Amino acid sequence: MLPNTLLSVSKRKGEIFPRYAKPSSENIEAANFLIEAYKSHIGEKKKVLKSLVTELEDKGYEYRFVRALSLLLDRKSTFVSKCKINPVDLRRKIFEATQQCGLPTTSENRRKILETVASEMDLSVEDVEEDFYSDLDRELVLENFAAPSVSELLGEYNLGLTQTLLFDATELSFTASGNWQDLFHAIKKFGLIYEVYKDNGLWVKIDGPGSLFKLTRRYGVGIAKLLPIIVANSEWTVKAKIIWRFTNEICDFKLESQKHSSLLKKQRLPTLTYDSAIEEDFASKFQALTTGWTLKREPEPVIADKHVIIPDFSLEKAGIKIYLEIVGFWTEDYLRRKIEKLKQVEVKMLLLVNEALACEKLSALDKRPQLDLNYYRNKISLAPILRYLQTQFEDVKSKEIKLLEALSIKFTEPVVDFREFAARIGVSAEAARAFLAASPPSGYVALADILVSKEKLLQIGDKIKVAIGQSGKLLLKEAARIIEKQGVDDSANVLTMLGYRIIWRGIDSQQAEVSKNPTNSSE
Amino acid sequence: MLRLWFDKGTLLLKGEAGTPYGKWDPRVGCYRIKAHHYRDVLEYLAESKLQVEDSVTILPPLEQIKSNVALRDYQNEALNNWCKARNRGVLVLPTAAGKTFIALKAIQQLKVQTLIVVPTLDLIDQWKKRVKECLNLEAGAVGGGENTLRMVTVTTYDSAYIHAEHLGNKFMLIVLDEVHHLASTGYIQIAEMYTAPYRMGLTATYERSDQRHFLLSQLIGDTVYSIAIEELTGEHLSPYTYEKISVELTAQEQQTYESQMNIFRSFLQQRKITLRSAADFQKFIMTTGRDPKAREALLARNRAVKVAVNSEAKLTVLAQQLEAYRKEKILIFTLHNDLVYRISQRFLIPAITHQTPREERREILSNFENGKYPVVVTSQVLDEGVDVPDASVGLILGGTGSNREYIQRLGRLLRKKEDKLARLIEIISKETMEVGTSHRRHQKIRGAT
Numbered sequence: 001m002l003p004n005t006l007l008s009v010s011k012r013k014g015e016i017f018p019r020y021a022k023p024s025s026e027n028i029e030a031a032n033f034l035i036e037a038y039k040s041h042i043g044e045k046k047k048v049l050k051s052l053v054t055e056l057e058d059k060g061y062e063y064r065f066v067r068a069l070s071l072l073l074d075r076k077s078t079f080v081s082k083c084k085i086n087p088v089d090l091r092r093k094i095f096e097a098t099q100q101c102g103l104p105t106t107s108e109n110r111r112k113i114l115e116t117v118a119s120e121m122d123l124s125v126e127d128v129e130e131d132f133y134s135d136l137d138r139e140l141v142l143e144n145f146a147a148p149s150v151s152e153l154l155g156e157y158n159l160g161l162t163q164t165l166l167f168d169a170t171e172l173s174f175t176a177s178g179n180w181q182d183l184f185h186a187i188k189k190f191g192l193i194y195e196v197y198k199d200n201g202l203w204v205k206i207d208g209p210g211s212l213f214k215l216t217r218r219y220g221v222g223i224a225k226l227l228p229i230i231v232a233n234s235e236w237t238v239k240a241k242i243i244w245r246f247t248n249e250i251c252d253f254k255l256e257s258q259k260h261s262s263l264l265k266k267q268r269l270p271t272l273t274y275d276s277a278i279e280e281d282f283a284s285k286f287q288a289l290t291t292g293w294t295l296k297r298e299p300e301p302v303i304a305d306k307h308v309i310i311p312d313f314s315l316e317k318a319g320i321k322i323y324l325e326i327v328g329f330w331t332e333d334y335l336r337r338k339i340e341k342l343k344q345v346e347v348k349m350l351l352l353v354n355e356a357l358a359c360e361k362l363s364a365l366d367k368r369p370q371l372d373l374n375y376y377r378n379k380i381s382l383a384p385i386l387r388y389l390q391t392q393f394e395d396v397k398s399k400e401i402k403l404l405e406a407l408s409i410k411f412t413e414p415v416v417d418f419r420e421f422a423a424r425i426g427v428s429a430e431a432a433r434a435f436l437a438a439s440p441p442s443g444y445v446a447l448a449d450i451l452v453s454k455e456k457l458l459q460i461g462d463k464i465k466v467a468i469g470q471s472g473k474l475l476l477k478e479a480a481r482i483i484e485k486q487g488v489d490d491s492a493n494v495l496t497m498l499g500y501r502i503i504w505r506g507i508d509s510q511q512a513e514v515s516k517n518p519t520n521s522s523e
Numbered sequence: 524m525l526r527l528w529f530d531k532g533t534l535l536l537k538g539e540a541g542t543p544y545g546k547w548d549p550r551v552g553c554y555r556i557k558a559h560h561y562r563d564v565l566e567y568l569a570e571s572k573l574q575v576e577d578s579v580t581i582l583p584p585l586e587q588i589k590s591n592v593a594l595r596d597y598q599n600e601a602l603n604n605w606c607k608a609r610n611r612g613v614l615v616l617p618t619a620a621g622k623t624f625i626a627l628k629a630i631q632q633l634k635v636q637t638l639i640v641v642p643t644l645d646l647i648d649q650w651k652k653r654v655k656e657c658l659n660l661e662a663g664a665v666g667g668g669e670n671t672l673r674m675v676t677v678t679t680y681d682s683a684y685i686h687a688e689h690l691g692n693k694f695m696l697i698v699l700d701e702v703h704h705l706a707s708t709g710y711i712q713i714a715e716m717y718t719a720p721y722r723m724g725l726t727a728t729y730e731r732s733d734q735r736h737f738l739l740s741q742l743i744g745d746t747v748y749s750i751a752i753e754e755l756t757g758e759h760l761s762p763y764t765y766e767k768i769s770v771e772l773t774a775q776e777q778q779t780y781e782s783q784m785n786i787f788r789s790f791l792q793q794r795k796i797t798l799r800s801a802a803d804f805q806k807f808i809m810t811t812g813r814d815p816k817a818r819e820a821l822l823a824r825n826r827a828v829k830v831a832v833n834s835e836a837k838l839t840v841l842a843q844q845l846e847a848y849r850k851e852k853i854l855i856f857t858l859h860n861d862l863v864y865r866i867s868q869r870f871l872i873p874a875i876t877h878q879t880p881r882e883e884r885r886e887i888l889s890n891f892e893n894g895k896y897p898v899v900v901t902s903q904v905l906d907e908g909v910d911v912p913d914a915s916v917g918l919i920l921g922g923t924g925s926n927r928e929y930i931q932r933l934g935r936l937l938r939k940k941e942d943k944l945a946r947l948i949e950i951i952s953k954e955t956m957e958v959g960t961s962h963r964r965h966q967k968i969r970g971a972t
Contacts, residue, residue: 010813063818088883091873095896098871103849103898105842105870113871133864136878191531191688195550209533210716212548212555218712246809306550 001224002071002164004245008064009165016242016253018161020263021065021154030061031069031150038073038145046079047138065157072156076148079140083131085121090131093117155265159228162264165253166224169240170215171207177235179269180301180310186229190222196308202300204308215250217243231257232267278328279312282352282380289382293317293389305344315389318428320396322389323349326380327357335359345370350388352380393430400431411441414456415487418449447493460486461498468514476502476512525568525575529692532716533558534579542567558691559742562720579718580692582636586674589659590631598625601748605629605723611744613702613724620750622725623650626698627657629723630675635695639677640713642701644881645888650677650700665690667881680710687716696721702743703728706735714742763945768844769953770836783827790820831952833862837920838869840950844918845870845898848946852891853916855900862920866900875901919949 008019021027037052049070056066081087097113104110111125118125133139148156166172176183187194187206195205206226208219223240230236238255274280286295299314302323311323323345327338335357342349348370355375374384404427422432433449440446444453463482468474479500480491488494495502495514505511525538536545536554542564545554556564561579568575594602601614602625610633616622630637639650644667654662654675663673666682672693683690697717699705702724705714714722724743729736740746772780791798794817798804811818845853857863860876867874873887873896890896891914 088880091883092886094871095873095890099895099897103845103870103872105846110869110871129868132868135880136864193550209531209555210557210712212533212546212550213557213715216712217709306552 001167002068002160004164004167006064006068006071007164008062008068008161011244011251014249014251016165016244016251018158018165019062019065020158020161020260022263023151023154026061027065027154028150030056030066031153034066034069034073035147035150035153038077038142039147042142042145044142045138046074046140046142049142050138068157068160069153072153072160073145073148076146077142078144079137080143081135081139082141083134084123084127085131087131087133087135090117090121090128091133093121094128094132152265155263158263159231159265162255163224163227165242166227166240167220168217168243168245169220169223169253170217170243170250171205171211171219172223172226172238172240173203173205174230174236174238175201175203176230176233178298179229179233180308181298182229183226184301184308184310186226190219190225192219192222192226194308195306196301196303198303202303215241215243228265228267231255231261231264232269233257234261275312276326276328278376278380279326282326282382283313285382286385289386291317291386291389299323302345302347302349304341304346307341307344309341309345311349317389317393318396318430320392321347322392323347324385325349325351327351327353342371343368348392350374350385352376352385393428397428397431397434400427401435403427404431404435409441411444411451411453414453416444416451418451445497447490447497450488450490452488452494456486456488457494457497460488460494464495464498464500464514468516472516474514475510476514477510479514525573527564527575527577527579529558529579529581529718530555531688532691532712534561534564534718536564536575538575540568540571540573558716558718559714561718580695582693582695583663583672583674583676585634585636586660588631588634590627590657592624592628592631592657594624594628595621597750598628601625601750602628602632604747606632608744608747610696610721611723612747613726613729613739613743613745615726615729615746615749617750618727620727622700622727623653624657626700626723626725627653629698630696631658633696633721635721636693637675637696637698638683638690638694638717638719639675639698639700640680640683641677642680642704644679645884646700647677647679648885680704680713683713683717684710687713691717694719696723699724699743702726702739703730703736705743706733706738711735711738711742714739763947765947765949768840768948768950770834770840770950771953772831772834773836776830776834776836780827780830783823783830786823787820787827790816790823829859832858832920833865834952837950837952838866841866841918841920842870844916844948844950848916851897851915852894853898853918854914855898855918855920857900857902857920860902863900863902866920870898870900872896872898872900875899877902915945917945917947919947 010017010019021031033056034052037049041049041052053066053070057063083090094113094117097117098104101109101113101116104113114125114128117123118128121128123131183204184194187204192206192208193211197203197205206219206223208216208222210216210218227238230238234257236257238253240253242251242253243249244251274283283295283297294316296314296316297312298310301308301310309323309325311325313324315322315324325342327335342351350372352374353376355377372388374388404425407425416436418433418436419429421436422429425432436451437446440451443455444451445457460483463486464474464479467478467482476491479495483491483494492502500514500516503513503515505513525536525540527534527536529535534545534556535548535551536542536556541547541554542556544560544564544567545556547553548555565575565577597616598621601616605612605614605625606629610629614622614625616625626639639662641647641650647664647667647669651662651664654660654677658675660675661673663669663671663676665672665676665678665686667679672690676694678686678690694717697719699714699722703726704710705724722743724739729746729749771777790796796803796807798807807817808821811821841855855866855872857866860878863874863876866872873890875884875887879887887896887899891899
C-alpha cells in the first residue's frame, strides 16, 4: 500500500484506471536503476538515495511512480543511526550549554558552545555538528537491503497502487477460483459484511455495517487488504465502486485475472491444512478406497440464505454433488449459528456430528430433506458414509434406468461401449450397464463393459477357430490380437463367451494359452 | 421481546418492531441503526412501552474519583448550560480558558465511563496528567503504543476512528477536544459510531472555512456556550500585542524568487487560470497530477515560497529579536521543518517537529515549562491545545494564512501571569505574496490588539 499522495490513476467516462507499470523498457530501467542504487549505497544516508529519485524525476519519469518504487525499496531496507553517541543525549548537552552561556547570536559564540560540548564528550567539533541531528529520517544510514527482482518490484508497485485506490472504495464484488476459506476469514477479520449471489459463478459483494446508511470510504482499508488474497487465485474478477476524491463522484473500477494477473504481485496460495485430525484421518482413509466418488477439500461455498457455508468436503459422482460437513468442535453460540445456517441450505449435505453434540437442537435438523445426520465418536467410520453415498447413488441410478427403459434404443454398430453410450444419453455408466446387461437388445450379447453384436461374435469365433487349427492351442496374446483387430477390447470375456478356456502358466500373460473348453468339447 | 445489540459501530435491533431511527438491513435480516441514536432508540422504545433486551454497552468498571476541581464563574456557566441541554453540546472557549477543567468537572459530576478524544499524542499525555491531578484517577489510553481501557480513557481522533468498531460501545460520555476536527468526512464517523449518550465538544474556533461545523449539531448537540477572546482578555487571560517586521530578501533570494514566481505566473496567464480561493487552488493542484507543465509551475511556486519563507535575512532579524528578548520565554514558529532544524542548529536551541522522538519531546516541553529552556523552535505540531505555559514572546516565520491557526498560535502565548504582556511578532518578507497571507491572517483578530 502506498500513501495517497502517490496514487496515480486516471478517470475516463466514470471509470478509473490505475496507471500500471507495464514491463516496458523505461519502467524496467527505472526499477533496475533504483534497485542497483540501493544495493550500491549501503553505508550511505537516506537523503542521498532520495536525491537519486529526484534525478529520475528530472529525467522525466512520473514522480509518483519513482517515489513509490523508492518507498517500496525503503521497506526492504534497514536504516540505522550511525553516530558515536546517542544524538538525543548530545542535543541535551548542547541545549544545556546554550542555557549556561546564553543564546549564540554570533558564529563565534556558537563555536565556543560547541567546543565546550565537544571536549566534554571527547569528540571533535565536526563530530558534534555531524551527529547533531543524525537521527533524523533523512540522515539515517542504509545498513541492509533485501533486493527484489525488477518484476517483483513492479508487481508490488501495481498491487500497492490498486490497494491504495481501493482505500476510496465504497464496495467491492469479486469472484474467484478458490481460496474461499481464507477469503471469508479475512472478510470477517476486517469487519466487513458480505452478500453472495450467483451470476455466472459465485460472486461475493463486500461492504461494511455503516454502508447501509451512506456511501463511505470507511471500509476501504479492509477491502484493500482483501485484494492480495483474491488475486492469489489463478482466476478472479474484481469490481469496485470508488469515490473519486476530487469531485466526490462514484466511479467504477474493474480488474480481471485475464488482463491484469501478470501485472500484480501474487502471494503464494497457502497449502491447505486440515482443521482437525479427524478430518485428515477421514480424507486419507476415504481416498485410499476406489469408490468412484471424487473427494474435494474446501469446495466452492454453498449459499445458505444470506450467508455462505464452506463445507469441509464435497463428493462428486455421476453428476451428484454431496457436501460433507464435520461438526466436531463447538461452543453454544457456534452451534446455534451453524444450525441457523444449515436450515437454509438447498443442496444435499451430510453432517458428521460428534456424538457429544447429539443434542435436541441438532436433531431438529434431521427433518430437513436436504440434510442427513451421522454421528461419530472419536473417529469417523467410513461404512455408514459409503452406505449413504450408495443409497444416494442407487436413487439416481434407478431413476436413470427408468429413463432408459422409456427410450426405444436401436444399435447398428457391432460394438457398443457402455461408457460411451452413457455419456451420449447423459446417464451414469452404472445405470447404462445395469440397463443393457439386464436386457440386451436383440442380436447383441452383453459383456462386462460392452455390447457385441452376435454377428461380430460369430466372425471372431471363426477367426479363432482357424488360428487354433489342428493343434487345439493358441497363445492368449495371439487370440487377443485377433479379437482387437475386430474392434473389440475385452478379449478374455469374448473368449469365455465363445466357449474357450484360458490356461495360465504362472502369472505371465505372455505364456497363457487358449484352448477348447473341455465341457464343450463336442462342438 | 426485542433484542438490541452493538455490531461494529452500529446497533442491530431484532424483533417484531422497528424504530424511526433504523433501517432494514437485508444483509443480516435485522434493523440496523446508527450508534449515535442509542439514547433516542431506548427513549422511543420506552415511550412505546416496548420491552427490549439491551446488550449494547460493555463498560469498563467505575473507579473512585477524588476531585479538587473548582471552576471559575464562566466555566460553571458553561457546564450548567451543557447539563441543561441533557448533557450534550459544544462549548466554545478561547485557548487557555480552562476547557479541560470543565470537562473534568463533568466527569466528576456524572461519574460515568468517559472517552476523551484529542488531536495529538502530546495531548494524550497532557489530559492523562490532568485527570490524575484533578480526579486522582489513572486514565487509560488508546494510541501511541498504549492500549488500556479505564473508566476515563484518552485517545486520538485517529485511534477513535480506526477502533470505532470495538470502542464504540464502551463509554457513556465522550469528550471531543478541539471538536472542529470532527467535521472532516472521516472523523465525523466517530460521532456516528459511538453509542455514548452524553457528548461534549470543546473548541476555541468552531467555524471551519468549509462550513462543515453545521453537521455537528445533531451528532454532538448545539453550541451551548460561547465566549469570545475579548471577553476574557484582561480578566482571565493576559493581553498581548502584535507587531510585524518586514524583511527584504537578499539580492540573490529576490532573484530566485522572481524567476520562480514568473514561471508560475506565466503558466497561469497562458492557461487563463485565476486563483481566487482555496477551492480554486485545490482545483489547480488536481490538474498537476496529469499535466507535467502544471506540475512544473506548482513546483516553481513552491520553490519561490520556500525562498521567501526561509530567507536568510529573516534569520538575521530573528537573531536580533532573540537578542532583544533574552530574558523572556520565546516560541518560534516556522512553516517548514527544514527551517526548524536550521534555526535549531544555528542558535543551538531545542526543536520540536513530528519527527522528534516522543520522550525527547516530553523532556523539551517540560524543560520549557520549568524555564530551563527559554526558547523552543517548532513547525506546526504545537498548533493545537498542547499546553506550553507562559511563553511571553511568539515569533512567527511564515505560516499558511489560516484563521484558526493564527488564533491558536496566539492562544498558546496567552497564559495569565501577573503583569505580563505577551508579544506576538511576525517576521515576513517584503514584496512577496507572504504579505498577503499575513494580512489575511490578521484581519480576523484585529479587534483584539
